[in-house]
Amino acid sequence: MQTVNTQTLIERASALLKDGTVSAVLGWKRGEFDYDMTPAVFTTEEELSAGFVYNDFCGANLSKYLLKKTREIQGKILVFLKPCDTYSFNQLLTEHRIHRENAYVIGVPCNGMADIHSIRKITGEGIARVELTDSGLLVHTLYDDAPVAVSYEDAMADRCKTCKSKKHVAYDELLGEEGDVLDSHRFDEVAKLEAMTPDERFAFWQGELSRCIRCNACRDVCPACTCEKCVFDNPDSGVENKAPGGDFEEKMFHIIRAFHVAGRCTDCGECSRVCPQDIPLHLLNRKFISDINKTYGEYQAGETADQRPPLVNFTQNDPEPSDVVKGGHDHA
Amino acid sequence: MLKCNLSQLDNLFAAVAEAMPLYLPTQGKNGANYTKWQSGAVWSNTCNTQKGPKDLFFPQSEDLMAFKTQGKSIEIIDTRNEAEDFAVFGVRACDVKSLEILDRVFLSEPKDSYYASRREHGIIISLACNRPTENCFCGSFGIDASSPNGDVTCWLTEDALYLRANTEKGEKFMALAAPFVTECDDTAAEAQKEKIGKIMARLPLADLKTDAFGGGKTEEFFNSPQWEKLSESCLGCGTCTFVCPTCQCYDIRDYKTNDGVVRYRCWDSCMYSEFTRMAHGNNRNSQKERFRQRFMHKLVYFPENNDGVFSCVGCGRCLAKCPISMNIVKVMKALEGEQNG
Numbered sequence: 234m235q236t237v238n239t240q241t242l243i244e245r246a247s248a249l250l251k252d253g254t255v256s257a258v259l260g261w262k263r264g265e266f267d268y269d270m271t272p273a274v275f276t277t278e279e280e281l282s283a284g285f286v287y288n289d290f291c292g293a294n295l296s297k298y299l300l301k302k303t304r305e306i307q308g309k310i311l312v313f314l315k316p317c318d319t320y321s322f323n324q325l326l327t328e329h330r331i332h333r334e335n336a337y338v339i340g341v342p343c344n345g346m347a348d349i350h351s352i353r354k355i356t357g358e359g360i361a362r363v364e365l366t367d368s369g370l371l372v373h374t375l376y377d378d379a380p381v382a383v384s385y386e387d388a389m390a391d392r393c394k395t396c397k398s399k400k401h402v403a404y405d406e407l408l409g410e411e412g413d414v415l416d417s418h419r420f421d422e423v424a425k426l427e428a429m430t431p432d433e434r435f436a437f438w439q440g441e442l443s444r445c446i447r448c449n450a451c452r453d454v455c456p457a458c459t460c461e462k463c464v465f466d467n468p469d470s471g472v473e474n475k476a477p478g479g480d481f482e483e484k485m486f487h488i489i490r491a492f493h494v495a496g497r498c499t500d501c502g503e504c505s506r507v508c509p510q511d512i513p514l515h516l517l518n519r520k521f522i523s524d525i526n527k528t529y530g531e532y533q534a535g536e537t538a539d540q541r542p543p544l545v546n547f548t549q550n551d552p553e554p555s556d557v558v559k560g561g562h563d564h565a
Numbered sequence: 566m567l568k569c570n571l572s573q574l575d576n577l578f579a580a581v582a583e584a585m586p587l588y589l590p591t592q593g594k595n596g597a598n599y600t601k602w603q604s605g606a607v608w609s610n611t612c613n614t615q616k617g618p619k620d621l622f623f624p625q626s627e628d629l630m631a632f633k634t635q636g637k638s639i640e641i642i643d644t645r646n647e648a649e650d651f652a653v654f655g656v657r658a659c660d661v662k663s664l665e666i667l668d669r670v671f672l673s674e675p676k677d678s679y680y681a682s683r684r685e686h687g688i689i690i691s692l693a694c695n696r697p698t699e700n701c702f703c704g705s706f707g708i709d710a711s712s713p714n715g716d717v718t719c720w721l722t723e724d725a726l727y728l729r730a731n732t733e734k735g736e737k738f739m740a741l742a743a744p745f746v747t748e749c750d751d752t753a754a755e756a757q758k759e760k761i762g763k764i765m766a767r768l769p770l771a772d773l774k775t776d777a778f779g780g781g782k783t784e785e786f787f788n789s790p791q792w793e794k795l796s797e798s799c800l801g802c803g804t805c806t807f808v809c810p811t812c813q814c815y816d817i818r819d820y821k822t823n824d825g826v827v828r829y830r831c832w833d834s835c836m837y838s839e840f841t842r843m844a845h846g847n848n849r850n851s852q853k854e855r856f857r858q859r860f861m862h863k864l865v866y867f868p869e870n871n872d873g874v875f876s877c878v879g880c881g882r883c884l885a886k887c888p889i890s891m892n893i894v895k896v897m898k899a900l901e902g903e904q905n906g
Contacts, residue, residue, distance in 0.1 A: 265769065266699060269890035272798040293889060298798065358612055361696045361769065375699060375764060381853035444595065446616075446625065448834075450888050466839055473839070475816055476626040478829030507888030509615070509804045512594030 234365055235288055236342050236386060237409040242287045242313060243513040245339065245408065249311055255337050256308035259298055268349045271538040272298060273312070287313065289365055289434050292346035292390060294503050296321040296331075297456040305333040312336055315343035316412060317396070319403045320499035320535030321456035326403070328497070329460050342402035349504070350388035354556040355388075357379045390536040392502030392515060394492040395419035402536055419500065422516055423523045442484055445508040447477050449515050451487075451504035455533075457494040466491075487517060495521040496544035528557055566754060567739065567746040569726045571897075576743040579600050582654055584741050588621055590614045590653040599653065609654065609722065612698050613880060617660045617810030622683045623667060625807075626831035629679070629817065633825040637674065644827075652738055654690045658713030659880040661705040663810035665714070669871050670813045688734045691715030693761055700881025702894065703769035708878060709762035718744070720754040721754045727754040753773050770879075770894060777874040777901040780869030791899045796856035798889050802836035803882040805892070806859065811876045812839070835859050860896045 246258045258281065262273035268290040277283045296318050296556060302310050314322055319340060323329045351364070352372060353360065359375040369384045386394075397419055399412020434468060448466070452458045464470045465486060504514040525532055529543035530552070569577055581587045582602045590597040590609045595821065598617055609821040631642040664684070671680035691713035694701070703710055712718065714736035730739045739746075765771065778786075803851040806812040816833040820824045833840055835858045838847065849855045867876035883892045 265894055266883075269884070271890045271895070274797060299726070361699060375768065378694060444593075446803075446807045448803040448807050449837075450804050452799060453800035453802040454727050454888055462838075467835070468839060468842070471799055475833055475837070475839075507800075507802075507804075509595075509808060509886040509888075512852075 234367060235344055237287065239285065241286045241408060242339075242341065243281045243285050244273070246256070246281055246285070246311055249274070249337065250278060250281075253406075253454065254309065255311040257302075257306060257310045258285070258435055259295050259302060259310055259312040260285050260532075261287060261293065261295075261313075265400070266360070267486060268352075268360075268505060273445050274302070274388070287386070289344075289388070290349070290363075291315075292506060294318045294321055294454075294456060296325060297454070297459070299325065299331040299336055300459055303332040306335055309335050309337045312405040313341050314401070315341055315346075315402065316398050316401050317343070317399045317499070317501050321501050321532070322535070323403050323538040324497060324499050324535035325456060325459070327535070327540060327542075338404045338406075339409075340404035340407040342399065345385065345389045345393035345396060346481070347388040347419065350511070354389050355383050356427070386498060390502070390506060391513075392505060393508050397500060397533075403538065419519065420523050423520050425514060426520060429540060438484070441512045442487055444512055445477055445487065446510060447475065447486065448509060450507040450509065452490060453506045454503045455490075455494065456503070457497045458490070458500070469564065487514065491521060496525055496532070496542035497534050498522065501531070528552060538556040566748055566751045567742070568749040569728065569746045570903050571724055571726065572883055574608070574726060575743040577742050578606075578608070579604065580744065581654075581738065581741045583602040585649065585776055587654060588651065597796070598760055602654075610655070610692075610695070612694055612701070613695050613882065613885075615658075615882075615886075617663055617880065617882070618656055618665065618689075619660075619667065619810050619867075620842070621651070621716060622655060622664065622687060623671070623680055623815075624812065624830055625704070629678065629828045629830055631695065631825060631827045632648070634822070636671045640825075645679065645682070648686040650686045650688065650737070652688045652690060653717075654692075655689045656689050656713070656715060657694055657880070658708050658763060659701075659878040660709050660810050661689060661714045662703070663880070664689070666867075666871075666874065666876050667813055669874065688717070688738050689715035690717040690728075690735075690738060690850060692719045692721060693757060695721060695757070695761060697764055698881065700884040701768055702773045702879035702881065703766075704771060704879070705775055706875055706877060706879050707772040711758040711763060711861060720757045722757055722801070727757075728796060729754070747885045765826065765855070770859055771896060773879075775864075775875060775896065775897070776900065778812065778864040778868070778875070778897070779873055781866065782865045783861070783869075785799040786900055787857070789900060792853050792857045795891065795896055795899055796853045798900045799836070799852050799856050799891060800854065800888055801836050801838070801852050803832075803836050804833045804886050804888060806836055808882040808886050810882070811863070811878060816840075836863070860893060863893065864897070 249255045258275040262284040263268040263286045264270055272293050272295055275285055295312055356372045360372055361375045364371040364375040369382055370388050372381045372383055395417045396415055397417040397508050398414045400414050467473055467475055484488055498518040500519055502515045525543055532543050587602040588599045589602055591600045592609045596615040597611040598614050601687050618697050628644045631644050633640040640683050671677035694710040716732045718729050730736050814833045815830045817830045819828050836855050863877045868874055877893055
């Protein structure tokens with residue numbers, strides 16, 4: 234359960250709209266059910282009261298929307314960012330992708346977001362209502378079954394179980410209590426991959442990536458993917474493709490994307506959240522983060538807005554490529 | 566009506582699979598999907614598969630033909646295989662209807678021979694939905710989840726599967742099933758239908774209406790100010806189109822190989838910036854226009870050209886899968902509200 238509630242956010246947003254500090258509010262809008270929030274822009278107090286919501290189903294990271302919104306808005310846009318979202322925000326600032334002066338950032342605390350897919354795995358399908366109570370979620374189904382109690386921990390999205398930080402690294406004002414950077418154990422999942430033999434690892438990724446349907450949701454949601462025209466959408470690039478043409482192409486897309494965001498990915502986990510095929514794409518990126526940490530020293534993308542990412546920053550202490558590329562497979 | 570005790574169901578599957586490829590929903594890491602039955606496969610009775618049976622008739626990518634070059638000569642190679650009979654078990658009412666919608670596109674002249682051949686050989690064994698979910702709204706499109714179409718219709722109770730053949734192709738399947746079934750009356754199936762009807766009536770989207778939409782409504786909705794708001798957070802990904810059982814747009818490309826060219830087609834998405842490029846470029850330059858196209862096609866243009874039939878079957882996959890939870894239900898309610906308000 235979140236410590237700051239919808240009403241607190243609506244009141245603050247309404248006040249900032251009223252005194253002219255901001256001309257629009259970027260937040261989450263209530264949907265048809267208790268869990269299907271949509272990112273939306275609100276411009277009046279009435280709109281906020283009618284639809285704005287902040288609760289355990291507001292997982293969407295709003296920072297990437299600022300790319301467009303801060304360029305087109307007259308005045309400032311208020312955006313609510315959770316701690317992990319603020320890392321994306323900083324990274325976008327680092328890359329000069331958003332107009333900082335047109336954004337008013339309110340940091341909101343986050344206790345971890347629930348994921349409807351995690352919940353369905355416990356309760357089954359046919360969710361009529363989800364009550365958020367102090368002790369956990371109470372899930373009512375459409376059938377004659379008794380409601381199912383699900384703990385917040387069990388309902389949580391996988392990415393939130395290894396949350397790296399409850400601390401906001403960028404904001405104009407903060408609601409609620411500030412948190413700390415956490416010892417997340419998020420690299421344990423990478424260690425599991427590294428412990429595999431090359432053949433096992435290949436089989437693992439083949440199994441995962443062969444489900445890819447090339448919907449591009451991972452790329453389109455990614456705050457690090459901000460190219461005006463992606464190479465995979467560009468008919469003149471020679472590598473444009475709209476469907477997986479075979480096992481190889483699927484790997485091409487995801488691996489090239491992972492290389493492209495390496496050193497810039499903040500590990501927000503949106504890629505895995507949106508994947509309709511449940512592919513743990515964040516693990517590819519996290520492996521790169523882990524390698525960068527080992528090779529160039531600890532680095533967290535988005536920690537501040539003025540860092541030089543290690544892969545574009547030459548120092549005399551940089552290891553030689555031959556020290557780094559040892560390869561993991563005996564091809565002989 | 567025939568009855569197959571559930572203890573005999575795997576034997577029935579095995580017998581069918583012996584005679585022809587049998588596809589049915591099985592549980593995978595990300596939910597159920599249609600897979601080819603093999604010994605030991607466990608059929609999943611989940612309400613809806615992640616992707617519909619569309620792939621079995623209209624695969625995401627397929628080769629259309631090949632060209633082999635030698636010097637200045639070009640040989641055109643027909644890469645089609647004569648499709649063999651196959652059976653698809655457990656198809657829900659919405660997905661059966663989705664194939665009828667695809668038929669209108671691919672089987673109208675000039676017929677798409679690739680699709681037509683698979684349709685001709687595919688036997689659809691449908692199954693009533695015992696547990697429709699909150700995302701289901703097939704009823705809004707006149708589909709009865711308790712009584713699906715198909716070559717064979719099935720109903721499932723706690724201990725048995727009840728089967729009724731509807732077509733000649735269905736009889737072919739029934740002949741294979743014969744050793745595992747017994748004759749019975751339709752009491753159990755009727756009771757199951759009634760149970761399903763009660764759940765359908767209390768689905769959260771049961772009252773979704775389509776009256777506001779249909780052919781001839783282009784003027785009314787095309788310039789609606791709602792599109793701006795509805796599309797503002799759309800990522801422009803292709804998830805909704807790729808999980809949709811009725812989306813049928815594709816692209817055709819040539820792929821160069823060492824000694825020739827392979828011409829293939831693959832699904833395309835109206836949500837993509839490179840969709841339907843024309844000599845002058847793309848005719849829909851903003852995500853708002855692309856978003857509008859998808860819903861106008863389903864709710865207005867398609868019925869206009871197809872005797873009032875909408876190209877949505879209310880399967881709810883886009884509701885379950887959209888990364889930002891924007892979908893046709895929200896669009897319909899917003900546009901309808903505007904009309905009424």
